[in-house]
Amino acid sequence: MSAEPFVLSRILSGHEQDVRGVSSVQVDHTFLAITSSRDRSIRLWDPITGSEVKRLYGHNHYVGVVMALPDSPLFPFKGFVSGGNDHIINVWDINREDPVYTLIGHSNVISCLSTTIDHHIISGSWDKTVRIWDGNKCVSTLEGHEQAVWGVLGLPNGDIVTASADKTIKIWRDGGCIKTLGRHTEVVKGLALVGNLGFASCSNDGVVLVWTYDGELVQECHGPDTFLYTVAAKSDGTEIASGGEDRTVRVWRGQECVQTIAHPAAVWSVTFLPNGDLLTGGSDGVARIFTREGARKAGEEVISTYEASLSSQSLPPGSVGELNTDKLAGKEALNIPGNKEGEIKMVKDGADVTVYSWNGAKGQWNKIGTVTDAKSGQAKQLLAGKEYDYIWDVDVGDGVMRKLGHNKTDNPYVTAQDFLDKNDMSRNLLEQVAQFIIKNGEPITLGAPSTTGPMDHLTGHSAYTTQTARELAEQEARVRFPPRRNFKYFPTDNAIYFDSGNFSQIQNKMFEFNSQVPSQLALDEEEKKNVSSIFSTLSNTSRYHATEFSAKEFKTLKKALTWPPNFIFPVLDLLRLFLSHPDGANHMVKDKTNDTFAVLQLNLLSETAANQTLSLRSLSNLFKWTDSREKILQPKSTEIVQAISPLISSPNKNVRLTAVSVLYNFSIGDVKVESGTKKEEVTCLLQSIGNEADPEVLLRSLVALANLTYKDSSVANLARDQDVVKTLEGRVSGQQDKSLESASPNDLEWFRTNYPEAGKGKQSSFRRLMSIYKLVLVGLGGVGKSCLTIRFISQRFVEEYDPTLEDSYRKQVNVDGEECILDIFDTAGQEDFSAVRDQYMRTGDGFLCVYSITYSVSFQEVESLHDHILRVKDTEKVPFVLVGNKCDLESDREVPREKGEETAKKIGCKFMESSAKTKVNVTEAFHELVREIKRWKKDYGHTEEEKEVAPGTPKKKSKCSLI
Known part of the structure; x- marks a missing residue:
C-alpha cells in the first residue's frame, strides 16, 4: 500500500535571508526544528505550532550548516553544531544563549558536518580538508580532495565518507583513503545515511546514487537535469528526499520518484524529522514542514494559498526543458494521465504557455507556473530560485567559484554591488565586476535609437558613452549606465564609513579621563557600567541587527559628551562607533533635544584636530542609515557643509581627509540637498583641489567633484560658474599632476575630456603612472x-x-x-x-x-x-x-x-x-x-x-x- 503524499504542515517564517541548513534536536518526548541562515542567525522552532522558540547568534558571517548532536557522554547536554562562512564551528547547548565552545582550525567556509560512530564531530570545508574533533581539539585531518569538501558522513562501520567539488567521493579508514568513487559527473554536494543499506549521494549532475558501505553502486535515481544541493533519508532507509535548483523536493522509493513537492524557491537543505515529516530550507528565507499525518496538515486555506502561489510562478523556459511553442498542444492534453510522478507537461493556454506537473497520488496535473518569454523562446536560467538572462562563474582567486546572475534590463553596477555584498567581498572590485558584466552581457535596448550624441554635463561637448546608457537615461533619469571604460574611482555609490576601532583602548582612555574631569561631570559607577555595556554591544558586530542600547546608556553617553575639550576625544570616538550601530543612530534620530548634533557642531570648531576629526567621522557614519540620512543629514546639510568649509584648509591632514570624506558622502546623492548647498559643496571641493598637496585628500576631492557633476547637470553648471577649468588646469597639466597618478588612465582622461582647456600639450603627463x-x-x-x-x-x-x-x-x-x-x-x-x-x-x-x-x-x-x-x-x-x-x-x-x-x-x-x-x-x-x-x-x-x-x-x- 502506497503511503499518503506529503502536504504542507507549517511555514517557518522569520529569517531575513536564505535558509541554508536544517536539522532537529530531541527534547524530552518531543523535538525542536533547527534552521541556519545567511542572516547569521540560528533559530529553534516548535514544529507543531510553527512558532519560533529561540534565536541564537554566534557567527560573524553566514551560517551554512547545522547538525544535531547525538546523545553521548561527550555531550552531556541537548545540543547541536553549526558551521559558517567565518571558518568556525560552534557547539551549542539549547538551554544557553552562547556556544559551549568553538572549534577553530579550518581556513575556509565550513560546508558540512557529521559525527563518527564514537560520536566525534566531523567537519568538511572549502579548504579541501576534513577534520575530526575530540571536544574542542582537532585529533585528525583528512587531506586528499583537490577541491572543496561539500559532504561528510560517519558510517556505522567506523569509516568516513566525504564528497567534494572535485566530483569524487572518498571512503576513509584509520586516517587513510581506501577507495575513491568517481561515478558522478559534476560536483558532489551532499551525503546521507540510508539505513542499514549504505549511503546516498547527490550531485550537480541531477542524479542521486545509493552505495553500499564498501562503495558498491546499488541504485540510481534520475530526475530532471538540475543542480541537486541536498539529500536525506528516513532512518529505516525506505525513502530518500532530494532538493535543488529546480525548486522541488523529490521523494524516492527505490529508483522511483513517488512524489514531487514544489517550492517557490530553490531548496538548499532537506531532512526527515523524527516523526517522519520533511523539513526544507529555501533560498527565499523560509523553512517549511511537510507531513503525511492528517492531524498535522495545515488548514485548507493555508494550503490553497500556498498552492495558488506556486501555480502563479513565472518559470524560465530553460527550467522545464526545450520549448517549441508551435508543437504544443492545448489544455485538452491534460486529459491524458502522466506516466510517472513529477512528469512535466507544457500546454498552450491562450497566448501563454502553462506548465503542469503530474501528481500520481492524486491522479491529476498540478499547475506549477507560466513560462516567461515564451514567445521569443529566449531561455532564462535559474540561480537560487531567481531567473537570469546570464549566469557566470566568477573566480575571485580564493579557490571558490561563485555564481553571478544578471538580467539585460539590470544596471551592471547594481548587479556587481549586489554580488560583492552577497559574497562579502571588497568594494574595490566593483569596477572590475561591472566591466565584466558590460563586456559579456548584451544590454537590452529600450526605445528608439538616439539620433544625436550625448552632451557632457561639464563642458557641453560630446562625450563618449554607450548607446544603452543614452537610451536608459531617456527612459529613466535616475538609471544611467557608466561609459564602457575602466573608470576606477567614479561614479560610485559607496559611502565612506569609519566603523572600526580598538574598543578596549577607547574605554580605558575614557575611564582614565573620567577621574580627571570636574566631579559634577564625572561618571559614577553605574554610569561606567553603562559605558562598558555599550562597548560590549559594539564589540559583537555579528548581532548589530538584533541588539539595542538602553535609554540609560544613551543618557550616559550624552553626559560624557559634556566633558571639556581636552578630555572629550575618547567620548567622541565612542560616539563615532555608537553611530555605526543602527540603534545608536536611531537614538540620535529620536533625540528631540538635538544635543548630540550640537556637540558635533561645537567640536568642528574646536582647536583640537582630534576632536574635529572624530566629529567629522561621526557625521560620515550617519550616512550609513536611512533614518539618519533623512532626519539628520538632510535637514542639517547646509549647516554641515558650512561648518566643513574652513576645515578644508586645516593644517592637519586627517582633518582635511575626513572633511572631504563627508563631502564625498554627500556627492553620492543619498541625501537630498538644495542647490545652494550643492554650490557650497562645489566651492569647498574646488578649494581642496586647488590647494591640496596630499595625494589621498586630493584624489578624494576629485572623485567627489566628478561624482557630483556626473550625476547632476545643474551641479556641472555651478562648477563651470566657479571656474572649474581654471582650478583643474594646474592639477592635471602642471608639476602637481603626480598627485593624480594613483588613478587609472581613464579616470585622468575623463578629467581631460570634461575639461578640454586643461592640460593642453601635456598629454605625456597622464602616462607617468606610479x-x-x-x-x-x-x-x-x-x-x-x-x-x-x-x-x-x-x-x-x-x-x-x-x-x-x-x-x-x-x-x-x-x-x-x-x-x-x-x-x-x-x-x-x-x-x-x-x-x-x-x-x-x-x-x-x-x-x-x-x-x-x-x-x-x-x-x-x-x-x-x-x-x-x-x-x-x-x-x-x-x-x-x-x-x-x-x-x-x-x-x-x-x-x-x-x-x-x-x-x-x-x-x-x-x-x-x-x-x-x-x-x-x-x-x-x-x-x-x-x-x-x-x-x-x-x-x-x-x-x-x-x-x-x-x-x-x-x-x-x-x-x-x-x-
Missing part, C-alpha cells in the same frame, strides 16, 4: 605592527592610544629610484576577525610578518601565519619579510636573533630586527618588502590565471577572474 604596492602587516596583537606603520608613515612614535589612527594607510615613496605608492594594511585589532584578515591577505602583494623579540609566543606563530597566507593566496610562494620588533628592549629579549634568522631561512624570506621607538630598520623593512614584490613579479609574473578553477560549480564559457 606603481601601487599593497603591503599587509600580520602578526599577533601587541607586537608593534601599528607603531611600525605610524613611525614609517608619519615619522613619530606612538605608545598610547591615538584616536586618529586607521587600519589602512597610503604613502608615496621612492624605492631604489622608483616613485611608487604604498597601500599599507595593518591587521592590528583584527586577529579575532579571520574573514577581515583573510580579505587583506587575498588582495595583498606582499607581507610584513612582525613578532616581538620580547614575546616568544608571537614568534611561534610566524610559520603558521606564513602557511595560512599561502593557503589563502593559493600559491607556493609570496613576497614576505620577517621582522623581529622591539630590538631596543634587549634586556627583555625572549627570542634570540639566531632563531629569527633560522626561521627566515626555512621560509625563504628576508629577515631583520627593528625598533619603532628608536627608528631602527623601520623604513628598511617596508622598502625591502617592495623590493621582494618587484623581484617576485619579475620571477613569477602574473600567474593567477593559472590557478585551479575552484572548489565549486561547473565551468561556464565565460569566467570573470578578479585578481
Whole structure:
C-alpha cells in the first residue's frame, strides 16, 4: 500500500535571508526544528505550532550548516553544531544563549558536518580538508580532495565518507583513503545515511546514487537535469528526499520518484524529522514542514494559498526543458494521465504557455507556473530560485567559484554591488565586476535609437558613452549606465564609513579621563557600567541587527559628551562607533533635544584636530542609515557643509581627509540637498583641489567633484560658474599632476575630456603612472605592527592610544629610484576577525610578518601565519619579510636573533630586527618588502590565471577572474 503524499504542515517564517541548513534536536518526548541562515542567525522552532522558540547568534558571517548532536557522554547536554562562512564551528547547548565552545582550525567556509560512530564531530570545508574533533581539539585531518569538501558522513562501520567539488567521493579508514568513487559527473554536494543499506549521494549532475558501505553502486535515481544541493533519508532507509535548483523536493522509493513537492524557491537543505515529516530550507528565507499525518496538515486555506502561489510562478523556459511553442498542444492534453510522478507537461493556454506537473497520488496535473518569454523562446536560467538572462562563474582567486546572475534590463553596477555584498567581498572590485558584466552581457535596448550624441554635463561637448546608457537615461533619469571604460574611482555609490576601532583602548582612555574631569561631570559607577555595556554591544558586530542600547546608556553617553575639550576625544570616538550601530543612530534620530548634533557642531570648531576629526567621522557614519540620512543629514546639510568649509584648509591632514570624506558622502546623492548647498559643496571641493598637496585628500576631492557633476547637470553648471577649468588646469597639466597618478588612465582622461582647456600639450603627463604596492602587516596583537606603520608613515612614535589612527594607510615613496605608492594594511585589532584578515591577505602583494623579540609566543606563530597566507593566496610562494620588533628592549629579549634568522631561512624570506621607538630598520623593512614584490613579479609574473578553477560549480564559457 502506497503511503499518503506529503502536504504542507507549517511555514517557518522569520529569517531575513536564505535558509541554508536544517536539522532537529530531541527534547524530552518531543523535538525542536533547527534552521541556519545567511542572516547569521540560528533559530529553534516548535514544529507543531510553527512558532519560533529561540534565536541564537554566534557567527560573524553566514551560517551554512547545522547538525544535531547525538546523545553521548561527550555531550552531556541537548545540543547541536553549526558551521559558517567565518571558518568556525560552534557547539551549542539549547538551554544557553552562547556556544559551549568553538572549534577553530579550518581556513575556509565550513560546508558540512557529521559525527563518527564514537560520536566525534566531523567537519568538511572549502579548504579541501576534513577534520575530526575530540571536544574542542582537532585529533585528525583528512587531506586528499583537490577541491572543496561539500559532504561528510560517519558510517556505522567506523569509516568516513566525504564528497567534494572535485566530483569524487572518498571512503576513509584509520586516517587513510581506501577507495575513491568517481561515478558522478559534476560536483558532489551532499551525503546521507540510508539505513542499514549504505549511503546516498547527490550531485550537480541531477542524479542521486545509493552505495553500499564498501562503495558498491546499488541504485540510481534520475530526475530532471538540475543542480541537486541536498539529500536525506528516513532512518529505516525506505525513502530518500532530494532538493535543488529546480525548486522541488523529490521523494524516492527505490529508483522511483513517488512524489514531487514544489517550492517557490530553490531548496538548499532537506531532512526527515523524527516523526517522519520533511523539513526544507529555501533560498527565499523560509523553512517549511511537510507531513503525511492528517492531524498535522495545515488548514485548507493555508494550503490553497500556498498552492495558488506556486501555480502563479513565472518559470524560465530553460527550467522545464526545450520549448517549441508551435508543437504544443492545448489544455485538452491534460486529459491524458502522466506516466510517472513529477512528469512535466507544457500546454498552450491562450497566448501563454502553462506548465503542469503530474501528481500520481492524486491522479491529476498540478499547475506549477507560466513560462516567461515564451514567445521569443529566449531561455532564462535559474540561480537560487531567481531567473537570469546570464549566469557566470566568477573566480575571485580564493579557490571558490561563485555564481553571478544578471538580467539585460539590470544596471551592471547594481548587479556587481549586489554580488560583492552577497559574497562579502571588497568594494574595490566593483569596477572590475561591472566591466565584466558590460563586456559579456548584451544590454537590452529600450526605445528608439538616439539620433544625436550625448552632451557632457561639464563642458557641453560630446562625450563618449554607450548607446544603452543614452537610451536608459531617456527612459529613466535616475538609471544611467557608466561609459564602457575602466573608470576606477567614479561614479560610485559607496559611502565612506569609519566603523572600526580598538574598543578596549577607547574605554580605558575614557575611564582614565573620567577621574580627571570636574566631579559634577564625572561618571559614577553605574554610569561606567553603562559605558562598558555599550562597548560590549559594539564589540559583537555579528548581532548589530538584533541588539539595542538602553535609554540609560544613551543618557550616559550624552553626559560624557559634556566633558571639556581636552578630555572629550575618547567620548567622541565612542560616539563615532555608537553611530555605526543602527540603534545608536536611531537614538540620535529620536533625540528631540538635538544635543548630540550640537556637540558635533561645537567640536568642528574646536582647536583640537582630534576632536574635529572624530566629529567629522561621526557625521560620515550617519550616512550609513536611512533614518539618519533623512532626519539628520538632510535637514542639517547646509549647516554641515558650512561648518566643513574652513576645515578644508586645516593644517592637519586627517582633518582635511575626513572633511572631504563627508563631502564625498554627500556627492553620492543619498541625501537630498538644495542647490545652494550643492554650490557650497562645489566651492569647498574646488578649494581642496586647488590647494591640496596630499595625494589621498586630493584624489578624494576629485572623485567627489566628478561624482557630483556626473550625476547632476545643474551641479556641472555651478562648477563651470566657479571656474572649474581654471582650478583643474594646474592639477592635471602642471608639476602637481603626480598627485593624480594613483588613478587609472581613464579616470585622468575623463578629467581631460570634461575639461578640454586643461592640460593642453601635456598629454605625456597622464602616462607617468606610479606603481601601487599593497603591503599587509600580520602578526599577533601587541607586537608593534601599528607603531611600525605610524613611525614609517608619519615619522613619530606612538605608545598610547591615538584616536586618529586607521587600519589602512597610503604613502608615496621612492624605492631604489622608483616613485611608487604604498597601500599599507595593518591587521592590528583584527586577529579575532579571520574573514577581515583573510580579505587583506587575498588582495595583498606582499607581507610584513612582525613578532616581538620580547614575546616568544608571537614568534611561534610566524610559520603558521606564513602557511595560512599561502593557503589563502593559493600559491607556493609570496613576497614576505620577517621582522623581529622591539630590538631596543634587549634586556627583555625572549627570542634570540639566531632563531629569527633560522626561521627566515626555512621560509625563504628576508629577515631583520627593528625598533619603532628608536627608528631602527623601520623604513628598511617596508622598502625591502617592495623590493621582494618587484623581484617576485619579475620571477613569477602574473600567474593567477593559472590557478585551479575552484572548489565549486561547473565551468561556464565565460569566467570573470578578479585578481
